[in-house]
Amino acid sequence: MTPHQTNALQQLAVLFNGEGEILRAEQLAAQLNIAFYQAVAKETPENFFLCYRDGCLKLLDKELLKKGGLMVEIEPRPGEQRSFPAPKQGALAQALGKSKTVVDATTGWGQDSLFMFRMGFSMLCIERSPVMAVLLEDAFARLAHCEWVQNLQLDVPKLLVGNAIDLLAKLETPPDCIYLDPMFPPKRKKSALAKKSMQMLHELIGQDDDREQLFNAAWQATGKRVVVKSPDYAEPLGGKPQQSFSGKLLRYDVYLKNG
Numbered sequence: 537m538t539p540h541q542t543n544a545l546q547q548l549a550v551l552f553n554g555e556g557e558i559l560r561a562e563q564l565a566a567q568l569n570i571a572f573y574q575a576v577a578k579e580t581p582e583n584f585f586l587c588y589r590d591g592c593l594k595l596l597d598k599e600l601l602k603k604g605g606l607m608v609e610i611e612p613r614p615g616e617q618r619s620f621p622a623p624k625q626g627a628l629a630q631a632l633g634k635s636k637t638v639v640d641a642t643t644g645w646g647q648d649s650l651f652m653f654r655m656g657f658s659m660l661c662i663e664r665s666p667v668m669a670v671l672l673e674d675a676f677a678r679l680a681h682c683e684w685v686q687n688l689q690l691d692v693p694k695l696l697v698g699n700a701i702d703l704l705a706k707l708e709t710p711p712d713c714i715y716l717d718p719m720f721p722p723k724r725k726k727s728a729l730a731k732k733s734m735q736m737l738h739e740l741i742g743q744d745d746d747r748e749q750l751f752n753a754a755w756q757a758t759g760k761r762v763v764v765k766s767p768d769y770a771e772p773l774g775g776k777p778q779q780s781f782s783g784k785l786l787r788y789d790v791y792l793k794n795g
């Protein structure tokens with residue numbers, strides 16, 4: 537575990553507020569080896585809480601305790617077509633090209649993975665933060681219960697928990713694409729992390745300072761290509777890419793094995 541991850545767990549507790557079975561919440565606290573509460577007071581030392589609420593696992597900070605909290609959202613994004621597979625359109629789909637199998641080595645809140653899943657890519661997800669991993673496990677279980685997923689008999693993304701730098705080297709079959717979206721340092725402190733979900737991730741996990749090592753591991757392990765999502769101001773992670781597709785304030789750099 538990195539010092540950031542240890543630090544993240546020290547700031548975190550499980551809160552049971554009456555929804556569902558208390559045993560499940562207690563088990564989650566035991567699994568993560570963190571404190572368990574049935575109420576939070578001002579003096580409670582932790583700043584972040586995992587809580588089963590509204591039928592899913594949510595991450596709350598003290599500010600959000602009374603509001604909804606954040607979960608891994610499995611519904612299509614606004615404006616996205618709801619049919620399956622959704623059309624392979626936009627900068628991300630262009631960057632993935634003809635790939636069929638994709639490993640998302642930096643799954644985070646799972647939004648890119650789930651978008652790729654809905655476009656019909658076969659997804660394997662990797663996440664090293666134990667906090668994000670439990671939120672993702674909860675989301676993939678919810679996804680597996682969705683009627684449309686069951687009717688179409690789809691395999692929901694699989695999650696591997698651990699450092700992708702090690703796990704990618706152990707893949708039995710090289711995927712067509714390894715997708716990377718590590719945390720880059722924000723350009724300006726306030727503007728760059730406008731979304732609450734990314735602010736919380738940053739507070740909990742910090743930056744991903746081993747981005748270059750991760751790129752090298754991905755390059756070794758991929759069958760055909762590595763796609764790196766980065767903010768538009770950041771230098772390309774793997775040197776000059778063969779292709780680059782721009783989205784809003786971001787870029788998908790494509791590195792082709794036989795390019």
Ligand SMILES: C[S@@+](CC[C@H](N)C(=O)[O-])C[C@H]1O[C@@H](n2cnc3c(N)ncnc32)[C@H](O)[C@@H]1O
Pocket residue numbers: 641642643644645646647648649662663664665668698699700701717718719737741744746750
């Ligand atoms: C910017 S977030 C990814 C956001 C994600 N693309 C989404 O759509 O929600 C980066 C995530 O990658 C994870 N990560 C970074 N480096 C990693 C590594 N070497 N192994 C596994 N996970 C990693 C971090 O823990 C963090 O959760």
